[in-house]
Amino acid sequence: MSEERAVIVATRFIDLVLKHNWEDINGFLASEVQVFFDIVSAAGFKPREVTQGKLVGHYYDEEMRLTSKTYPINELCPFKVMNQNGEDDYRATEWLDCVLRYVACDVGPLTQASRSRYIGVIAGEIGRSIPLEPIQLTEHCDELCEPVPKRRHDRLGEFFRHTRDDDEIRPPDSFVGIHRYCGGAMHRVRATQDCDAILCQKCFLRALISTGIKTYGELRKYEETQRVIEVMRRPE
Ligand SMILES: [Zn+2]
Numbered sequence: 001m002s003e004e005r006a007v008i009v010a011t012r013f014i015d016l017v018l019k020h021n022w023e024d025i026n027g028f029l030a031s032e033v034q035v036f037f038d039i040v041s042a043a044g045f046k047p048r049e050v051t052q053g054k055l056v057g058h059y060y061d062e063e064m065r066l067t068s069k070t071y072p073i074n075e076l077c078p079f080k081v082m083n084q085n086g087e088d089d090y091r092a093t094e095w096l097d098c099v100l101r102y103v104a105c106d107v108g109p110l111t112q113a114s115r116s117r118y119i120g121v122i123a124g125e126i127g128r129s130i131p132l133e134p135i136q137l138t139e140h141c142d143e144l145c146e147p148v149p150k151r152r153h154d155r156l157g158e159f160f161r162h163t164r165d166d167d168e169i170r171p172p173d174s175f176v177g178i179h180r181y182c183g184g185a186m187h188r189v190r191a192t193q194d195c196d197a198i199l200c201q202k203c204f205l206r207a208l209i210s211t212g213i214k215t216y217g218e219l220r221k222y223e224e225t226q227r228v229i230e231v232m233r234r235p236e
C-alpha cells in the first residue's frame with residue numbers, strides 16, 4: 001500500500017461520509033459499499049464482503065464468563081465486514097466504525113481545511129492499521145508473524161498497534177511472534193556463542209539467527225542475506 005494509494009482511498013471514503021447523515025440512512029449504492037470495502041482492504045484486512053449488518057460484543061462477568069449483556073461493535077457504521085471464511089470480522093468492523101465516526105461525528109463546519117485534515121488523519125490510520133509483513137525464516141518458507149497487536153486508544157477511537165520493522169525483537173528468552181500457518185508461539189533464546197534460536201513451541205521449528213539482531217527489520221534483512229548466501233553456495 002503506497003501512501004499515494006492510501007490518500008486516494010481515504011479521499012473517496014471521506015467524500016462519501018460527508019454526503020450522508022449516517023444516523024439516519026437506509027439503502028446504499030453498490031459503488032458506495034465498494035468504497036467501504038476498499039478502505040478496509042487498504043487498511044490490511046482481508047474482507048470477502050462488506051455488507052449491511054450490526055455486530056455485538058458480549059460483556060464478561062467478574063469470573064470472566066461471557067454474559068448475555070451486549071455492546072455494539074459498529075455503533076454508527078451500517079456495514080459489517082466478513083472475512084475470507086465468510087465469518088464476521090469483528091476487528092475490521094470495529095476499525096471501519098472508528099474511521100466513520102471520526103469523520104461523521106466531527107462537529108466543526110466543513111471547510112477545505114477540515115476536509116484535508118480528515119484525509120491526512122484517515123490515510124495515516126490506513127498505514128498504521130496494516131500488519132507487519134511476515135518475515136521468512138527458513139528456505140522452506142516458514143514465516144514469523146507479529147505478535148497479536150495490542151489495543152491502542154486515541155482520539156479516533158480504538159485501534160490496534162502493530163509491530164513495525166524498527167521495533168525491537170525482544171531480548172533472548174522471550175516471545176517474538178507467531179509461526180505463520182502453524183499458529184505456534186515463537187520465542188527467541190540463546191543457542192550458541194554467536195547465535196540465538198527462534199523456536200516454535202508447537203511444531204518445534206528452530207531457526208538460528210545472529211545474536212546481534214536487534215529489530216524485526218534487521219531480522220528481515222539478515223534472513224534475506226542468508227538466502228542469497230545459500231543460493232551462491234549451491235553447486236552449479
Ligand atoms: Zn478498550
Ligand SMILES: [Zn+2]
Nearest residue numbers: 189190191197
Ligand atoms: Zn538448548
Ligand SMILES: [Zn+2]
Nearest residue numbers: 179182200203
Ligand atoms: Zn510452528
